[in-house]
Amino acid sequence: MKTLVLLFHPNSQSSNANRRLAEAANTKEDVTVRDMYQLYPNFQIDVAQEQRLLEKADRIVLQFPMYWYSSPALLKQWEDAVLEYGWAYGSTGDKLQGKELLIAVTPGAPADNYVHNANFKYTVTDLLRPFQATNNLIGTRFVKPFIVAGASSIKEADLEKATEEYANYLTKELELLGDYE
Ligand SMILES: Cc1cc2nc3c(=O)[nH]c(=O)nc-3n(C[C@H](O)[C@H](O)[C@H](O)COP(=O)(O)O)c2cc1C
Incomplete structure (x- = not known):
């Protein structure tokens, strides 16, 4: 299984969590990590190149620090530019069908904030619904996210x-996340 990790961190050099997670991912055979902000600091994404790489992958991982209960901006730009009509969706847009999609996210705040009766009111999985949609x-196929x-x-x-858990998670068989789980 070929796994493509797309890391979206505005400054991976100053990152602690995402840098270490990406380094661990890199040690695994058949896992490729791309530092997207380093590749595209001006947000000018090479769409054809990114699509080619996605087509070769079996498992696509979007790794990022949680920013404003969502992701850093380049990930949004990547979705807007790369997931084209007729390629990713639409009657002929079937290039990603059947591949696994894994979100690996690092919220800065501790886990006990992300429950329904706590201050943030939503679980991390709730906040990832736009990716699930x-x-x-x-x-x-939306597998259970990896959350630190x-x-x-x-x-x-x-x-x-x-x-260590991340490196193992990336290479093992994963369960799907339910629609409202
Ligand atoms: C612009 C910005 C927005 C952030 N928004 C959130 C947030 O909504 N929820 C949260 O838990 N942490 C938030 N954080 C904290 C980051 O998620 C945290 O610093 C990051 O995951 C740490 O990973 P790193 O060491 O790889 O940078 C935010 C940080 C920044 C800079």
């Missing part, structure tokens, strides 16, 4: 554990 449109909460102040031992 996009998944439904493009015919990919509390990333802003994560202890070294916990980050070390998370990086």
Whole structure:
């Protein structure tokens, strides 16, 4: 299985959590990591090249720090530019069908904020529904997201554990996330 990790972090050099997760992913055979902000600092995405790489992948991973309960802006630009009508969706847009889509996200705030009766009111999975809806449109298979909460102040031992879990997660068989799970 070929896994393509697209990392969307505005500054991966100054990142702690995402940099370490990406480094761990890179050690795995058949996993390719692309640092999208480094490749496209001006948001001028090479659509044909990105589509070619996606077509070759079996599992597509979108990895990013949570920004404003969502993602950094380049990921939105990537969706707008790369997921074209007639390629990703529409009557002839079947190029991503059947591939797995995995979201790997690091909310800065601790996990106990992301429950229905806590201050943020929504789970991280709730907040990822736009990606799940996009998944439904493009015919990919939305697997259970990989979430490292509390990333802003994560202890070294916990980050070390998370990086190991991530590297394993990327290469094992994954369960799908239910529509309202
Ligand atoms: C512009 C911006 C917006 C952020 N929004 C959120 C947010 O909505 N929820 C949250 O839990 N953390 C938020 N954070 C914290 C980041 O998610 C956190 O710093 C990041 O996941 C840490 O990963 P890194 O070490 O790879 O940068 C935000 C940070 C920035 C800079």
